[in-house]
Amino acid sequence: MNILEAEKNINEKGFLDLEIDVKLDLFAEIERLKKEKNAILLAHYYQEPDIQDVADYIGDSLGLAQKAQETNADIIVFAGVHFMAETAKILNPTKKVLLPDLKAGCSLADSAPAGPFRAFKEKHPDHIVVSYINCTAEIKALSDIICTSGNAEKIIESIPADKPIIFAPDKNLGAYLSKKTGRDMVLWNGACMVHEIFSLEKITKLKIRHPKAKLLAHPECEEPILAIADFVGSTTQILKFAQADSGNEYIVATETGILHQMQRNNPTKTFIPAPPNNSCACNDCPHMKLNTLEKLYLCMMYEKPEIIMDEQLRLNAKKPIDRMMEISKAAGLIG
Ligand code: SF4
Numbered sequence: 001m002n003i004l005e006a007e008k009n010i011n012e013k014g015f016l017d018l019e020i021d022v023k024l025d026l027f028a029e030i031e032r033l034k035k036e037k038n039a040i041l042l043a044h045y046y047q048e049p050d051i052q053d054v055a056d057y058i059g060d061s062l063g064l065a066q067k068a069q070e071t072n073a074d075i076i077v078f079a080g081v082h083f084m085a086e087t088a089k090i091l092n093p094t095k096k097v098l099l100p101d102l103k104a105g106c107s108l109a110d111s112a113p114a115g116p117f118r119a120f121k122e123k124h125p126d127h128i129v130v131s132y133i134n135c136t137a138e139i140k141a142l143s144d145i146i147c148t149s150g151n152a153e154k155i156i157e158s159i160p161a162d163k164p165i166i167f168a169p170d171k172n173l174g175a176y177l178s179k180k181t182g183r184d185m186v187l188w189n190g191a192c193m194v195h196e197i198f199s200l201e202k203i204t205k206l207k208i209r210h211p212k213a214k215l216l217a218h219p220e221c222e223e224p225i226l227a228i229a230d231f232v233g234s235t236t237q238i239l240k241f242a243q244a245d246s247g248n249e250y251i252v253a254t255e256t257g258i259l260h261q262m263q264r265n266n267p268t269k270t271f272i273p274a275p276p277n278n279s280c281a282c283n284d285c286p287h288m289k290l291n292t293l294e295k296l297y298l299c300m301m302y303e304k305p306e307i308i309m310d311e312q313l314r315l316n317a318k319k320p321i322d323r324m325m326e327i328s329k330a331a332g333l334i335g
Contacts, residue, residue, distance in 0.1 A: 111169050
């Protein structure tokens with residue numbers, strides 16, 4: 001297939017389906033393209049190790065959003081899922097934002113379609129809508145404040161105590177926050193396919209086999225998993241905990257991509273992926289893992305697929321993200 005045909009098929013395939021010379025050093029090529037095009041490569045912790053190793057910045061949703069907003073690069077290459085690249089475009093619209101595979105979606109974002117969510121919101125007209133950043137631009141535009149798992153508690157605490165709250169789209173994170181902050185919340189019934197299938201039974205058995213191992217869990221996990229966790233936090237908070245803690249062994253209940261940074265930062269410690277409720281030993285996000293080094297190289301080479309947004313939608317979606325950034329800065333969560 002040539003480039004013209006590949007471009008024609010890009011929406012159907014999600015990426016440029018072109019052959020790459022197997023002898024090409026993709027790491028060197030990606031570095032070259034970054035310099036030539038003044039591009040910055042932002043990668044989420046859940047990306048495959050090769051992509052993390054070639055990224056300029058690796059982070060969670062909050063850190064990545066801040067980097068995307070601040071960068072002076074002409075091109076932002078986002079190795080993550082669609083809503084993350086879309087958030088980068090919302091925050092920095094004059095930049096060209098590229099995503100290696102447009103089909104890298106998110107089951108959590110998909111669990112909140114705009115039409116039903118608007119109807120849900122209309123049933124609770126006096127509520128403040130707090131939405132987790134893992135949602136589409138349409139849901140952001142219907143929200144008052146966005147949050148990430150790293151700042152969610154501070155965001156909830158910033159809302160006057162007499163104001164009722166709708167939390168969307170993740171019911172597990174919402175329930176966790178409600179318990180932590182003591183605030184009643186109306187929860188949208190969404191969940192992440194990766195975090196909701198950890199097996200309580202298998203984790204309990206793993207804990208018996210590794211009695212010194214601490215269980216580290218992301219708040220998108222279901223309540224029974226969070227109830228037995230030694231630490232609950234965002235990906236960045238989990239990474240910091242593993243580094244500062246005096247223990248040596250950890251069971252990690254979040255997407256397995258994070259293990260790469262954990263092991264790199266703590267070469268003498270042992271990290272065991274928490275097993276899901278199926279025949280697999282670990283839990284990969286199929287959306288995150290759609291991005292590959294090959295697709296990344298092609299998207300940087302040909303500057304496609306690109307994130308294109310309706311300007312009014314972008315402006316409406318930006319307001320609640322700006323609010324989140326203000327609260328996060330005031331709370332000292334970002335610089
Ligand atoms: S891990 Fe869950 S929330 Fe994150 S991108 Fe994958 S499906 Fe979405």
